[in-house]
Amino acid sequence: MTASQTAAVPLLETRNLTIKFGGITAADDVSMTIEAGRNLAIIGPNGAGKTTFLNICTGWIKPKSGQVLFEGRDITPLPPRKIVARGVARAFQIPQLFTEHTALENLLIAVSAREGLRNPLRPMHRIRQRDEMMALLEMVNCADVADRLVVELSEGQRKLIDIAVALALKPRLLLMDEPTSGVASSQKHEVMEILIAALAKARVTSVFVEHDMGIVSRHADEVAVWNTGRVQLRGTPAQILAHPDVIRDVIGEEIA
Structure with a gap:
């Protein structure tokens, strides 16, 4: 592989991820890339498949079909501890x-x-x-x-x-499930600012699921909108949080 080819490889890439739980499709042919040095927020209604995506990428759930590649290498069949050793860490909604x-x-x-x-x-x-x-x-x-x-x-x-x-x-990539969940409203932005600064200092890319649109607006570089197991939209916070479909389906009102 040449240097130019190496530079073009995304930090994380998913290809056609699919998984169903009973009659619910939690991941419906999901293909996306995550580039190094960015903080990507994942938003969407409850049951949209956001946490399932994190679980698949970290080996806690195996997809029915599809692949997860980290730095161009297939990590789909690996157990969580080996995925961590490769450079992908996970923080859960409740601190472990x-x-x-x-x-x-x-x-x-x-x-x-x-x-x-x-x-x-x-x-x-x-x-x-x-x-x-x-x-x-x-x-x-x-x-x-x-x-x-x-x-x-x-x-x-x-x-x-x-x-x-x-x-x-x-790690080189950290996946977080609601990093401000349970934190007092008055402390959420302070906690997130400390967290984002620490990740930047450690040169760690992040993907985080978040329901607080104020946190998303201030701290994400990109936003991906999940709905019924699919990536419905992706763009900057300004683009996504002003989109009529996102206001209707996720936010319920415009962000001040």
Whole structure:
């Protein structure tokens, strides 16, 4: 493959993804590309297939037909852990954290998995990557709660620590399901600004499902509209959020 051909390969590409659950088509011949360095928001009504798309791309669900390619390589048959090792990480709607451990310990567990450091005789805090994990907590403005138990933290802090855990795996693409869900309205934009800045600093491309159109308008570079298992529209936030079909089917009113 030549250098020009390599440059043309999308970071992620799906080809003709199809899957049905009973009589519901969650992915209907979905083909799309995701380019590096962009933040793509996925919006759409409930049941449109948004989360199913993330699950297929990260190996949690296998499509009936179609392919998922990451950097030009087919990852469709791989299990989630091998997809993570390839460079695709996932953050769920509910943060997947060990709440009985501290924020820093959650990151140390992640880096132990990344590096294969499974030595029960070595205390986690002696792992040489400890400073690297503290830098990630600093990146998401959570260094001050490094030694606090996760169960004691706010939902916004948990979301940011969950993202730091994902970044500890050194992904090139991060797929997020409603990153501001459960966060107080007054904190949503602050949390998202910290998150987007951390992704930019780490040079990680993102795809995120979101229902808050204010978040989409301010923080997405592109928007894809899902409806009945298909990508109905795709464009800039300004183009998509002003589209009559999106206002009718997704938003219900224009964004101020």
